[in-house]
Amino acid sequence: MLRNLVIVLGDQLAADASGFDGFDPAQDAVWMAEVGEESMHVWSTKPRTAVFLAAMRHFAADQRGAGHTVHYMELDDRENRGTFADQLAADLARLQPAGLVMTEPGEWRVREALQQTADAAGIPLDIRVDRHFFCTVAEFTEHAAGRATLRMEYFYREMRERHGVLMTDRGQPVGGRWNYDADNRKAFPKQGPGLVPPRATFPPDDITRDVLALVERELAEHPGSLDTFAWPVTRAQALEALELFIDERLPGFGDAQDAMWPGEPWLWHAHLSSSMNLKLLHPREVVVAAEAAYRAERAPLAAVEGFIRQILGWREYVRGVYWTQMPGYLQRNAFEAFEPLPDWYWTGDTPMACLKDAIDTTLENGYAHHIQRLMVTGLYAMLLGVDPREVHAWYLAVYVDAVEWAELPNTLGMSQYADGGLMGSKPYAASGKYIDRMSPYCKTCPFDPAKRTGDDACPFTTLYWDYLIRHEQPLAENRRMALQVKNLGRLDDDEITAIRDRADAIRRGDVAAPKGTR
Known part of the structure; x- marks a missing residue:
């Protein structure tokens, strides 16, 4: 029996x-x-x-x-x-x-x-019950009860207090602040990121080589490459990857966590999310290791707090959102976006430098860091008006760390604002100027991030203004978007028409890179 x-x-x-x-x-x-x-x-x-x-x-x-x-x-x-x-x-x-x-x-x-x-x-x-998490679904349900919106920051502070993470003996946050975003998220200097410690890599053993051969044979038509496959696939490898990150890259993580640089997919990031989502690593041991580095003065508080917030705060929070909102959450589409996802999201065949780099590294490695996901591929899809379910399906398909409880709220709620503000207090709407500020992509791109119209206008910038025009009424009711919407008043009727015409052409795929570069 x-x-x-x-x-x-x-x-x-x-x-x-x-x-x-x-x-x-x-x-x-x-x-x-x-x-x-x-x-x-x-x-x-x-x-x-x-x-x-x-x-x-x-x-x-x-x-x-x-x-x-x-x-x-x-x-x-x-x-x-x-x-x-x-x-x-x-x-x-x-x-x-x-x-x-x-x-x-x-x-x-x-x-x-x-x-x-x-x-x-x-x-x-x-x-x-899954003991892998700091917070059970039942505990998050209790936290969410009676709330019209679910803000991560309030939940994160509760988790810090409940689990005594980065707290003083008097029950206050270490350093006197809960959030060190103001000290983080810098752009790289003009000369670039400098010497970045390499990520942990693991040459395939016999078991993994058999799998790579199987995937190439059975899923030959699927996108992506296995030529550089070196992800941790055992607990011992995951623990080694954690140790290497804590020792070598965590100290620089805070400053560089939002910066982008062409041809540099790994930078100062941890690359541990796939190991945690496979359950090869427990988030408690990751948080403990990061806090210990701060206590031992091996990493600055701003970097450690920013990293821990992604795990103890954001990761736990999106899981709670997923299980308290499903199955209806998948159908949310607050701004009625129904455009198809461009075919080049599966090939990287686009003249836009930032998108090409983000998609190429995604297909090659199954990875792109969170700003490439949120403020490049995700931002473009939102401004274009892509159906959020198609965006969700793409993110779930392409990343090695993609499991639906983590990916769906990040995509549909945070990236696409399709839940109408349940998770985020505003859409992450920005023009090409944001990408120009956080990276050097625009310097080699044929499009100008400062231009709204014209053959060489950055599609991000055109679509940003079109997004504000199309959704002016609901965005104007959002106090955090009011200033951006107010800027529409600077546009005359002719420019609004020109923006909308170019945005329509972008959606039809009729816009090609102008000859030459800036």
């Missing part, structure tokens, strides 16, 4: 997960499956799929090494049914477990499919 079949998904690779509580190797077994659905329901890039499959196979090997029975279905197995639901149904009929156990999934779609499969088979499914 098989007592419990413990379901382990690709983003649940922690040996101490709640799904393993009470696990008895003599009576229980582990169930894992690589299914095509997870690379097909969004057109997953090769690096993203490879990270998940390589980490899953290493975890399954560790489980077998611990003496656990593992029922594992590989992607190219002839018996593979292609979806979690169909594969689980077939294996339940074959294995006949008395019960199913799992840690709560990170995606609504997957949870519903597995629950329905268990119900159809008449086998109870025990879904347990």
Whole structure:
């Protein structure tokens, strides 16, 4: 008799997960499956799929090494049914477990499919709280009760106090301030970022090489490259990546966290989100390591606070938003944006220098840092008026750290403002001048960020003004956008018409780079 079949998904690779509580190797077994659905329901890039499959196979090997029975279905197995639901149904009929156990999934779609499969088979499914997070869904639900808007800053302060992170013995924030944004987020000097310590890289072992060959063979038509694949896919590798970041790049993280530089995708960032989202790292150990660096005077407070806020604050917050707002959240489209995502988001074939660099590095590495995501690819899609569900599908498909609980609120709420202000107090709307301030892209781009109209006008700038024109009424009611909307008063009717005509041409794809460069 098989007592419990413990379901382990690709983003649940922690040996101490709640799904393993009470696990008895003599009576229980582990169930894992690589299914095509997870690379097909969004057109997953090769690096993203490879990270998940390589980490899953290493975890399954560790489980077998611990003496656990593992029922594992590989992607190219002839018996593979292609979806979690169909594969689980077939294996339940074959294995006949008395019960199913799992840690709560990170995606609504997957949870519903597995629950329905268990119900159809008449086998109870025990879904347990995910201990990987600082805040449970129930605790966030209590925090959100009665709030018309959900502001991260208030939640973040609660989390700092509750968990005693960067706090004094008197219950005050270390340094006397909760937020050190004013001390961070600088542009690089004219000569560039200087010598940046290299990120942690991990040459593929035999297991990972098998996965890379599998992905190239089975998903040959999918975008992205595996030529430079070196992501951590085991817990030991993830811990090494954490140590390297804390020692070498955390001290420079704050100043450079929003800066961009052509051909420099990694910079001072941590590159730990995929390891945390796979559950190879626990966010507590990441936060503890960062705070310890500050206490030991190995990293400045502004850098440490800015980094910890992304984990203890933002990461926990977006998960809470996801689970308190789904499934309806996916359908939100406050500004009725319905344009298609440009095809070149999948190729990088655009003359706009900032977008080309961000998309090229995304497709090559499965990675771009948060400002490239928010203020380059995300900003352009919002100004263009792309359907937020298409933007969401792209982000979920292209990044190695993309799991829906983390990606959807970041995309639909923060980046696209499609939730109408539930998460953010204003849209992240900016012209090409922001990119010019935070990077040197505009110096080699054929478009001028200072121009709204004309053949060489930056499409970001044209679309920014068009965005204000199209949504003037709702934006004027937002006190944080009032000044930007007020600037529309400087435009006469002819210029408004010229802006709108050029914006329409951009949406049709009729705008090409002017001859020569500035």
